[in-house]
Amino acid sequence: MINCPKCNTDNLLNAIFCRGCGEKLELNELKPDSFLPPPPTTFQKIMKMINKVGSIVIGVLLVVIIVGLFCPVGGIVKPEGEPSAEATKNFAEAQKSGAPAPTTRRGSRRQQNAAADAPAADRTFAFSNEDATGLVNKAMSLPRNNPDDKMAPQHLSIDFQEEGYVRLVLTCNLMGKLPMHNVLIAKPTVENNTLAMNVESARIGILPMFGGLKANVIEKFTRLSSSCSPLQNIEKNLKRANLTAGRISITVGKK
DSSP, rough: EEEEETTOOEEOOOBBBBBBTTOOOOOOGOOOOGGGGOOOOOHHHHHHHHHHHHHHHHHHHHHHHHHHHTOOOOOOOOOSSSHHHHHHHHHHHHHTTTSOOOOOOOOOHHHHHHHHHHHOOOOEEEEEHHHHHHHHHTTTTTOOOOOOEEEEEEEEEEEEEEGGGGEEEEEETTTTTTEEEEEEEEEEEEETTEEEEEEEEEEETTEEOOOHHHHHHHHHHHHHHHTHHHHHHHHHEEEEEETTTTEEEHHHEOO
């Protein structure tokens, strides 16, 4: 805009005559200040400051989210070498408990049927954090280093806690390089011969997950356990599960 030096009316840059007073506008007589944009208003200054503060806040939030997702998680249980021989034996027997006893050709058909229908005695097995972690990782064939899997599972940590809770930490490698720790706090219960994992909370790193993000974390654990035959065999005959700090005791038998 060109400001008329006579009547102070704003005119377009290509104007020849002032639209206010009609005087001819002599560009060479106008001061350089006449071509400068007007100073920002108070509102414009406030909005500019808000935009700057908003950009800083968004940047800080992004940094917090990135750091939180990949933040190391403490208290991860790692087995020291192979699970104990006793735990390995108990794990194998727990999978067979409740299965029909094998029959031989000796004896009558009635005797064979009676033996097959006879209720198997319930058996109870106990496992520590370390043994349970080692046995389950081995049963799930972890770690898995499939180059086509962008979130390859590496390790599952099992930590039995007080009041019947269990803390599960599934470590996955994002793009094969960046470890992400998926954390579930759950309270397993056996109701009507069915194992239920009552999830109290879910996190990735130190960031809590809610809604669909929480369901996505739970689905990762569900997909792993549902594809593990040894765990499925135990769950089919599971009657009770008792969790204390650092230990689980399970009772299996024919249902």
